[in-house]
Amino acid sequence: MRDLPLLEQPTVEPCCAPLSAETLGADAAEQLARQFAALADPVRLRLVSLLATADGGAVCACDLVEPVGKSQPTVSHHLKVLADAGVVTSERRGRNVWYGVVPAALEALRAALAPR
Amino acid sequence: MRDLPLLEQPTVEPCCAPLSAETLGADAAEQLARQFAALADPVRLRLVSLLATADGGAVCACDLVEPVGKSQPTVSHHLKVLADAGVVTSERRGRNVWYGVVPAALEALRAALAPR
DNA sequence: GTGATACATTGACAGATATCAATACATGAG
DNA sequence: CTCATGTATTGATATCTGTCAATGTATCAC
Numbered sequence: 001m002r003d004l005p006l007l008e009q010p011t012v013e014p015c016c017a018p019l020s021a022e023t024l025g026a027d028a029a030e031q032l033a034r035q036f037a038a039l040a041d042p043v044r045l046r047l048v049s050l051l052a053t054a055d056g057g058a059v060c061a062c063d064l065v066e067p068v069g070k071s072q073p074t075v076s077h078h079l080k081v082l083a084d085a086g087v088v089t090s091e092r093r094g095r096n097v098w099y100g101v102v103p104a105a106l107e108a109l110r111a112a113l114a115p116r
Numbered sequence: 117m118r119d120l121p122l123l124e125q126p127t128v129e130p131c132c133a134p135l136s137a138e139t140l141g142a143d144a145a146e147q148l149a150r151q152f153a154a155l156a157d158p159v160r161l162r163l164v165s166l167l168a169t170a171d172g173g174a175v176c177a178c179d180l181v182e183p184v185g186k187s188q189p190t191v192s193h194h195l196k197v198l199a200d201a202g203v204v205t206s207e208r209r210g211r212n213v214w215y216g217v218v219p220a221a222l223e224a225l226r227a228a229l230a231p232r
Numbered sequence: 233g234t235g236a237t238a239c240a241t242t243g244a245c246a247g248a249t250a251t252c253a254a255t256a257c258a259t260g261a262g
Numbered sequence: 263c264t265c266a267t268g269t270a271t272t273g274a275t276a277t278c279t280g281t282c283a284a285t286g287t288a289t290c291a292c
Binding site: 060062072073075079092094096097 | 237238239240241242
């Protein structure tokens with residue numbers, strides 16, 4: 001028995017060639033830096049990890065506040081940063097909002113770090 | 117004909133299990149966030165790319181200032197940030213200092229982003 | 233409609249960060 | 263030792279970022 005993805009997955013276009021393949025241009029560097037910046041915070045990393053390890057790949061925002069030990073507005077802020085960077089997606093379900101990782105986004109970053 | 121590595125490569129211990137494998141603890145999250153933060157700047161990304169694409173894998177600091185278009189102290193600062201994060205190594209050679217990427221460090225970050 | 237619940241936004245503030253000019257330090261040449 | 267060169271450090275400043283309390287907004291139950 002197979003389920004459709006819980007959350008709609010946005011299309012992800014690769015930021016650039018791997019760092020080790022060709023010299024990064026200024027524009028690509030800015031874009032890539034923004035994506036890494038999204039992961040450059042311990043709270044956001046824990047959020048991503050919570051989403052990525054959840055079965056179904058999605059978690060209600062209500063279940064994210066307590067595990068990271070920050071206030072609700074702070075968690076909401078971090079989720080927005082992740083969403084703006086394309087690392088997570090969100091979807092309203094009644095009164096709740098569910099968040100899920102965008103595996104393709106992580107894969108794109110992984111590709112940027114690939115060795116020569 | 118094979119050469120020894122131009123720069124001594126430090127040992128790199130993996131920060132943590134992949135984000136998608138198990139929930140990231142607070143301490144591991146801090147450590148991993150610091151490493152991603154090193155890559156969360158366009159100038160530093162270009163520096164890493166310049167080093168990674170150079171044959172021999174190392175470049176004189178003197179050849180890094182002009183390509184990134186920032187002042188010498190600024191470039192020196194960014195190189196220090198990268199070195200502190202373990203992403204690059206440096207070695208003095210006479211009056212110059214040569215910098216090189218630490219491929220294992222990039223690989224460790226890549227591993228953290230690996231899918232389930 | 234009213235009230236309750238879940239999430240997002242605003243505003244304020246402290247701490248971090250990127251940048252450069254000026255200066256210090258280290259190395260090799262003479 | 264002295265000087266020139268390459269790199270690092272210091273100090274100052276503007277900008278960005280993480281955080282929370284307070285408030286706003288959307289959805290459901292009634």
